[in-house]
Every structure is written in C-alpha cells, then in structure tokens.
Amino acid sequence: VGTKLTGIVRSISSFGCFVDVGADRDGLVHLSRISDRYIGDLREVVQPGQKVTCWVSEITETGKLALSMLPLSVLHPGGTPKQDVSVFRDLSHKEWLTAVVTSIEIFGFFADVSVTKDGKTSVAHGLVHCSEISKKWVSDVADEVKLGQEVKVRVRKADGETGRLNFTMWPLDPEAEIMKSALTRPEVRKYKDTTVQDVSAFRDVQQSGQWLTGTVMRTASFGAWVSVWHPIRDVSGNVLVHVTAMRDYFVEDPAQEVEIGQEVRVRITSVDVRTGRMRGSMVEPLA
Numbered sequence: 001v002g003t004k005l006t007g008i009v010r011s012i013s014s015f016g017c018f019v020d021v022g023a024d025r026d027g028l029v030h031l032s033r034i035s036d037r038y039i040g041d042l043r044e045v046v047q048p049g050q051k052v053t054c055w056v057s058e059i060t061e062t063g064k065l066a067l068s069m070l071p072l073s074v075l076h077p078g079g080t081p082k083q084d085v086s087v088f089r090d091l092s093h094k095e096w097l098t099a100v101v102t103s104i105e106i107f108g109f110f111a112d113v114s115v116t117k118d119g120k121t122s123v124a125h126g127l128v129h130c131s132e133i134s135k136k137w138v139s140d141v142a143d144e145v146k147l148g149q150e151v152k153v154r155v156r157k158a159d160g161e162t163g164r165l166n167f168t169m170w171p172l173d174p175e176a177e178i179m180k181s182a183l184t185r186p187e188v189r190k191y192k193d194t195t196v197q198d199v200s201a202f203r204d205v206q207q208s209g210q211w212l213t214g215t216v217m218r219t220a221s222f223g224a225w226v227s228v229w230h231p232i233r234d235v236s237g238n239v240l241v242h243v244t245a246m247r248d249y250f251v252e253d254p255a256q257e258v259e260i261g262q263e264v265r266v267r268i269t270s271v272d273v274r275t276g277r278m279r280g281s282m283v284e285p286l287a
Contacts, residue, residue: 002055005067009050017046019054019067027065029054034069035107035129041209041269043286045107052106069107085165087115087122088158094172099126099153101145108133109145111167113153126165128153133169136250196276201235206268206278209285214239216262219255226266226280237278239266245281 007021016034018026029052034045046052058066091097099111108129115122128151130138138144145151153167205212214228223242230236243251251257258264266280 004053004055006051006053007067009046009048009052011048012042012046014042017042019052021054021065021067023065024063025065027054027056027067029067029069033057033067041281041285047286069105071105083124083163083165084122085124085158085160085163087117088113088124088155088165089160090117091115091155091158093154093156096152096154097167099128099151099167101147101149101151104141104145104147106130106141109141111151111153113165113167124165126153126167128167128169131244132156132167137244137248197237198235198273199237199271199276199278200273201230201233202237202268202278203271203273205230206271209267211265211267213263214266216258216260216264218260219258221254224254224258226264228266228268228280239268239278239280241266241280241282245269245279245283248283 005021007019007027009017010020010026011018014031016028016030018028020026031042034042052069054067054069055071056065057068060066097113097115099113101109101111102125103110108127108131110125110127112123112125115124130141133141133144151169153169154172155165156168157164157166159165210231212228212231214226216224217227217238218225221243223240223246226239226241227236228239243254246254246257264282266282267285268278268280270277270279272278
C-alpha cells in the first residue's frame with residue numbers, strides 16, 4: 001500500500017476505470033479517486049490506452065487491487081503529518097502568491113508556497129488541478145509547467161480539517177466578482193432561494209449523454225446560459241455552459257461565440273438537484 005506505479009487504462013465504467021499495472025489482475029481506480037474535482041464525464045479525464053500514474057490504496061484478501069490517481073497523502077492526509085493551513089485561510093482569494101512546482105501528475109501539479117505573517121514564515125504544499133491551470137483545455141500538464149518552475153497562484157480552498165490546499169492560476173474575473181458580490185445582498189438571496197429550478201428530470205439526460213437543442217438566454221464573461229427542454233417530459237431548465245466548455249479552443253469572449261436567442265447544441269454534464277443548477281458543454285466528448 002502506498003507504492004507508486006505506472007499503468008495503462010484498459011477500460012472505463014460508470015464508477016471508475018481499470019488500470020493494468022503489471023499485476024495478476026487489473027486494478028480499479030474508483031471515480032472518487034481519480035480527481036479531487038467533480039467529474040461530469042469520465043472520458044474527458046481518462047481514455048483507454050492512456051498511460052497514468054497511480055498509487056496502491058488497498059489489496060483485499062481475494063487479491064483485488066484498489067488504486068488511486070490521487071497521492072495517498074492527499075486522499076488520506078491522516079497518514080502523514082497534517083500541515084497547518086490556517087495562515088492561508090486568512091488570505092484573500094484575490095491575493096497572488098509565488099509557488100514552486102514540486103511534482104507533476106496527470107490531474108495537475110503540486111507546489112510549495114510560503115507566506116510570511118507577523119514575522120513568521122509558513123510553507124505549505126498544495127494542488128493546482130489541471131482545470132485551474134488555464135482557461136484553455138490542458139491535455140498534458142507537463143506542457144504547461146516544469147519541475148522547479150515558479151508560478152503565480154491564488155488560494156482556491158484551504159481546508160483546516162484535512163490540511164489540504166488547492167490553488168488556482170486563473171486570472172481574476174471582475175464581472176464574476178461583481179456577480180458574486182451582488183448575490184450576497186439579502187433581497188437577491190431571498191429571490192434566489194425561492195426560484196430554485198427543479199432539474200431532477202434532467203438526471204437521465206445527463207447520464208445518457210444526449211445532445212439537446214437549446215436557446216441562448218444570457219452571456220457573461222465566464223460563459224452562457226442556455227434554456228433547454230427535456231426530450232420526453234414537458235419541462236425546461238437553464239444550463240450554464242462555462243467558457244471552457246463552449247469550444248475546443250480558447251474562448252476569450254463568449255459573446256463573440258454565441259448570441260442571445262441563438263439555437264445551440266448542448267449536452268448536460270452535471271445536475272445538482274439541491275441547488276437547481278445544471279452545467280453543460282457544447283464540445284464533443286472525447287471518443
């Protein structure tokens with residue numbers, strides 16, 4: 001347990017992927033152990049035949065092999081001394097920090113960041129997920145950063161309970177900040193809480209991967225909202241298509257790609273019944 005291995009993805013299922021690491025049988029990497037971020041479509045993360053790095057997380061009495069594409073120090077922080085991230089929790093998410101790349105993985109890279117407060121310097125280890133490196137699609141993390149390279153990051157999440165740190169290299173989005181600030185107003189929160197859309201009917205559409213024809217209702221610097229109808233039931237819903245899921249190339253301004261009232265093809269990639277939110281993509285899934 002804890003051994004780092006290199007393997008080849010043999011097959012993909014709804015609950016994870018099987019990897020050949022040279023053992024008597026293929027090991028299973030459960031969906032929850034592929035990335036620390038939500039995965040809408042597993043085939044957008046791994047493909048059969050892809051070379052991956054993984055760690056042995058468990059070997060059962062029957063010889064079944066459980067693997068993780070997340071280092072065990074990230075998956076089970078209790079196995080190593082938990083780092084103190086309290087100083088990072090006090091930092092503004094707008095503050096840029098200098099980080100040094102210490103390891104590169106298929107799902108992102110790890111970096112060391114130091115912060116000085118009250119004359120005391122704290123150093124911590126954090127993850128920059130591949131989706132937080134650039135607004136464009138990152139197919140190979142090693143093409144974006146190198147070991148020992150200094151990069152600028154912002155704190156995305158500092159979990160005091162687990163000692164985990166997550167960083168982002170994305171630039172600040174002024175329009176998104178304005179929207180986030182506006183949503184904190186009491187009258188907006190009240191309106192938002194009473195207008196949560198019922199998206200439960202769309203869960204089967206997400207699972208099927210079916211393409212829907214929708215109408216662009218609004219655009220913002222970070223994406224576009226598309227209204228879609230359920231293919232069978234008489235219900236509709238609004239889907240947010242993030243700027244990174246609009247095209248298979250970098251999109252600087254969503255308003256230059258789509259217009260309000262325009263019909264577009266979209267597939268639903270995530271459905272959150274609790275919040276009434278749906279996310280979608282206008283990009284073809286990887287074959």
